[in-house]
Amino acid sequence: MTRPYNFSAGPAAIPEEVLQTAASEMLDWHGSGMSVMEMSHRGKEFISIYEQAEADLRELLAVPSNFKILFMQGGGLAENAIVPLNLSRGASADFVVTGSWSQKSQKEARKYCEVHIAASNEADGHTSLPAPSSWQLSAKPSYVHLCSNETIHGVEFHELPDLKALGCDAPLVIDFSSHVASRSVDWSRVGVAFGGAQKNLGPAGLTLVVIREDLLGQALKACPSAFDYQLVANNQSMYNTPPTYGIYMAGLTFQWLKRQTEGGLTGLAAMEARNIAKARLLYEFLDQSQLYSNPVALDGRSRMNIPFRLRDESLNDAFLAGAKARGLLQLKGHKSVGGMRASIYNAMPLAGVQALVDYLRDFEQTQA
Amino acid sequence: MTRPYNFSAGPAAIPEEVLQTAASEMLDWHGSGMSVMEMSHRGKEFISIYEQAEADLRELLAVPSNFKILFMQGGGLAENAIVPLNLSRGASADFVVTGSWSQKSQKEARKYCEVHIAASNEADGHTSLPAPSSWQLSAKPSYVHLCSNETIHGVEFHELPDLKALGCDAPLVIDFSSHVASRSVDWSRVGVAFGGAQKNLGPAGLTLVVIREDLLGQALKACPSAFDYQLVANNQSMYNTPPTYGIYMAGLTFQWLKRQTEGGLTGLAAMEARNIAKARLLYEFLDQSQLYSNPVALDGRSRMNIPFRLRDESLNDAFLAGAKARGLLQLKGHKSVGGMRASIYNAMPLAGVQALVDYLRDFEQTQA
Numbered sequence: 066m067t068r069p070y071n072f073s074a075g076p077a078a079i080p081e082e083v084l085q086t087a088a089s090e091m092l093d094w095h096g097s098g099m100s101v102m103e104m105s106h107r108g109k110e111f112i113s114i115y116e117q118a119e120a121d122l123r124e125l126l127a128v129p130s131n132f133k134i135l136f137m138q139g140g141g142l143a144e145n146a147i148v149p150l151n152l153s154r155g156a157s158a159d160f161v162v163t164g165s166w167s168q169k170s171q172k173e174a175r176k177y178c179e180v181h182i183a184a185s186n187e188a189d190g191h192t193s194l195p196a197p198s199s200w201q202l203s204a205k206p207s208y209v210h211l212c213s214n215e216t217i218h219g220v221e222f223h224e225l226p227d228l229k230a231l232g233c234d235a236p237l238v239i240d241f242s243s244h245v246a247s248r249s250v251d252w253s254r255v256g257v258a259f260g261g262a263q264k265n266l267g268p269a270g271l272t273l274v275v276i277r278e279d280l281l282g283q284a285l286k287a288c289p290s291a292f293d294y295q296l297v298a299n300n301q302s303m304y305n306t307p308p309t310y311g312i313y314m315a316g317l318t319f320q321w322l323k324r325q326t327e328g329g330l331t332g333l334a335a336m337e338a339r340n341i342a343k344a345r346l347l348y349e350f351l352d353q354s355q356l357y358s359n360p361v362a363l364d365g366r367s368r369m370n371i372p373f374r375l376r377d378e379s380l381n382d383a384f385l386a387g388a389k390a391r392g393l394l395q396l397k398g399h400k401s402v403g404g405m406r407a408s409i410y411n412a413m414p415l416a417g418v419q420a421l422v423d424y425l426r427d428f429e430q431t432q433a
Numbered sequence: 434m435t436r437p438y439n440f441s442a443g444p445a446a447i448p449e450e451v452l453q454t455a456a457s458e459m460l461d462w463h464g465s466g467m468s469v470m471e472m473s474h475r476g477k478e479f480i481s482i483y484e485q486a487e488a489d490l491r492e493l494l495a496v497p498s499n500f501k502i503l504f505m506q507g508g509g510l511a512e513n514a515i516v517p518l519n520l521s522r523g524a525s526a527d528f529v530v531t532g533s534w535s536q537k538s539q540k541e542a543r544k545y546c547e548v549h550i551a552a553s554n555e556a557d558g559h560t561s562l563p564a565p566s567s568w569q570l571s572a573k574p575s576y577v578h579l580c581s582n583e584t585i586h587g588v589e590f591h592e593l594p595d596l597k598a599l600g601c602d603a604p605l606v607i608d609f610s611s612h613v614a615s616r617s618v619d620w621s622r623v624g625v626a627f628g629g630a631q632k633n634l635g636p637a638g639l640t641l642v643v644i645r646e647d648l649l650g651q652a653l654k655a656c657p658s659a660f661d662y663q664l665v666a667n668n669q670s671m672y673n674t675p676p677t678y679g680i681y682m683a684g685l686t687f688q689w690l691k692r693q694t695e696g697g698l699t700g701l702a703a704m705e706a707r708n709i710a711k712a713r714l715l716y717e718f719l720d721q722s723q724l725y726s727n728p729v730a731l732d733g734r735s736r737m738n739i740p741f742r743l744r745d746e747s748l749n750d751a752f753l754a755g756a757k758a759r760g761l762l763q764l765k766g767h768k769s770v771g772g773m774r775a776s777i778y779n780a781m782p783l784a785g786v787q788a789l790v791d792y793l794r795d796f797e798q799t800q801a
Contacts, residue, residue, distance in 0.1 A: 068460065068461070068466055069466035069467070071466075071467055071471050073471065073472070073473045073476075074473070075473075075674065076470060076471060076472060076473060076474060076674065076677055077471060078471050079468060079470055079471055081460065084459050084460050084468050084470075085459075085460065087459055088456045088457075088459035088460065089456075091452050091453075091455055091456035091459070092436065092449065092452050092453065092456065093436070098436055098437035098439070098760065098762065099437070099439055099762065100447060100452050102444060102447055102452075102635075102636040102637075102682070103439050103441065103444060103445060103446050103447055104441070104444060105441045105442070105443070105444060105763055106444060106637065107768075108441075108763065138506040138507050138508075138511070138638060138676075139506050139507060139657075139659055139660075139673065140506075140659070140673045140674050141673075142658065142659045142672065142673035142674075143506070143657055143659040143660070143673060145657075145658075145659075146657030146658065146659065147657065150657075173657070173658055176654055176655065176657075177655070261674060263674055263677075267470075268470040268676070268677065268678045269470075269474065269674045269675065269676055269677045269678070270506060270638040270639070270674075270675070270676025270677070270678070270679055271638070286544055287544065287545070287655040289507075289511055289513075289514030289515065289518075289541070289544075289660075290510065290513075290514065290541055291507055291508070291510045291511040291513075291514065292507075292511070292514075292657075304510065305507065305508045305509075305510035305511060306443065306444065306508050306510075306629060306631055306637045306638075307637065307638070308506075308636070308637055308638025308676065308679075309444055309631075309636065309637045309638070310636045310637070310638070310678070310679075311638055311676075311678075314470070392466065394466065394467065395473055395476065400475075
């Protein structure tokens with residue numbers, strides 16, 4: 066069976082093997098007589114699924130034992146409120162603005178605390194990565210927030226800042242929704258990482274939160290109990306009924322990720338090597354092209370979300386129609402920035418990026 | 434293929450036809466080349482799924498045009514905060530306590546407003562239905578909350594109160610998580626109805642909110658934007674990425690529900706007639722039994738969740754093991770009340786209840 070290549074920014078492509086397993090187990094998971102969707106979240110069958118998923122994720126991302134892994138709901142937009150409800154103590158927080166998502170985060174946080182913009186690339190249209198040495202951190206923020214990969218603007222931090230080296234003791238909060246599990250994380254520099262699942266982990270409706278234990282237990286009174294990290298952690302993400310099927314799909318994805326190999330590497334290291342190769346293939350083609358262009362500075366280019374424009378935008382509709390005819394789906398850019406965007410998450414094979422590059426070349430030649 | 438009968442209180446049984454459709458469409462929805470999980474929520478494919486689900490639900494439940502249907506996340510426990518965040522205006526709310534769920538609701542609401550208990554059946558162990566004529570409503574509550582079916586205690590309102598007739602102008606809020614779509618709703622008596630999907634609508638992680646339009650736009654500043662009913666309504670439930678697969682599964686369930694027939698009835702009316710017959714079959718057996726008993730007063734007995742006890746509780750483990758051997762799953766009662774519970778939601782056929790009654794009889798005879 067040949068499936069099209071799906072470049073959606075999220076909800077996004079899921080590995081075919083994962084979908085096949087899910088289909089085959091839909092009516093009867095492992096002889097239980099039940100679909101995973103039909104299991105009590107407190108029964109031994111689902112608990113085993115949950116524990117395996119949590120353990121696999123901890124292994125893949127090398128999450129230290131002093132961090133809790135929480136499976137929540139509401140996605141990144143809900144976390145924009147849930148983080149300050151849990152961490153701000155009603156005081157202040159610093160934000161590094163690098164695109165639409167960090168903009169939304171700082172705006173929402175203003176409901177709960179003072180907000181200080183420590184750095185922003187708004188002046189250049191969110192196409193650069195502000196160097197940490199240039200950040201104007203405030204004296205005592207309750208936390209410092211950044212979006213480590215901007216899904217819309219295609220700006221990625223390839224190294225997380227060392228806040229301590231910048232003279233700041235506050236915990237770093239990263240929104241890693243759109244590059245989670247695409248590369249390793251330096252947990253020594255992170256207090257909280259959160260992300261919606263619908264890019265690299267599984268279906269929409271599941272949110273991953275990884276939090277250092279000493280940051281639990283600070284929620285404001287206004288924080289809904291279901292979103293109080295301490296309560297969620299104390300109840301193994303079952304304070305309220307968790308999105309059980311999403312956790313199951315994420316668990317299948319983690320097992321798929323563990324099986325990956327690439328040039329002698331396995332698991333996340335293999336995936337990261339493949340993601341580097343995929344991104345290089347596409348950027349190198351765009352950079353030599355006369356028709357297409359990507360605006361992001363070299364040191365801030367995302368491996369996951371690659372926005373690009375046709376120099377003649379009157380060709381956009383023809384470009385998209387031709388792509389679809391070749392089985393290259395969902396390449397239209399976000400409505401807020403226009404143009405095109407190729408999201409090449411973990412589930413996108415190198416062959417899919419090659420097929421895209423082949424089409425880009427062919428389309429450009431027809432315009433020559 | 435014969436599947437076991439699954440009596441879980443939620444996440445709960447899903448119609449086999451729905452699961453079969455989901456399995457068959459897992460890798461390719463209607464020739465799109467994508468799983469529903471892989472679709473952008475803003476693409477035409479998913480929008481068509483969303484709009485069909487919304488229209489089918491509106492038809493099934495006869496939701497008037499001045500009510501909005503919202504698909505949200507977080508389940509009933511999150512709504513316990515989201516409702517007062519949206520409706521209390523920081524003033525006060527009245528609660529009718531009839532079991533664990535309304536208890537949790539009133540407790541959580543105290544974070545956001547004054548709480549007045551207008552009636553409670555706590556004194557009799559949550560086994561009765563307080564008559565509306567006995568309620569002590571306060572002078573000007575911002576809303577009156579009740580749980581129209583208590584999943585744990587098995588107490589159901591078979592008629593919603595007419596607050597206006599009780600001299601109260603406040604909107605009625607009902608938590609209908611565990612009997613939604615099992616019976617019709619008198620919307621003339623309701624301001625807001627909410628429910629988690631994982632009993633009668635689909636998988637966990639999807640929350641249904643039905644709200645009268647004039648109640649929108651009152652959220653407290655502390656309300657996270659993703660849970661502000663007005664913002665959710667203005668964005669057709671896509672302010673944040675919705676739980677797309679859950680909406681798809683609920684949509685398949687709505688279509689299944691529309692196809693049901695029973696004695697000349699169709700759709701929800703057929704389902705309600707079947708639910709009445711299922712509940713009668715089980716209660717009549719329990720009431721004549723010497724071994725089993727259900728504690729709930731006749732006028733408050735739930736059609737959906739039927740807790741019962743063995744008079745000799747040392748038999749509990751043997752009872753559950755024998756049930757499982759007959760393919761009767763998840764009959765263990767909630768940990769907070771013990772005993773047994775049969776949840777017989779829409780997806781449970783009359784044949785499943787009959788199989789349970791047959792087993793109850795056989796087990797009782799082996800103990801005689």
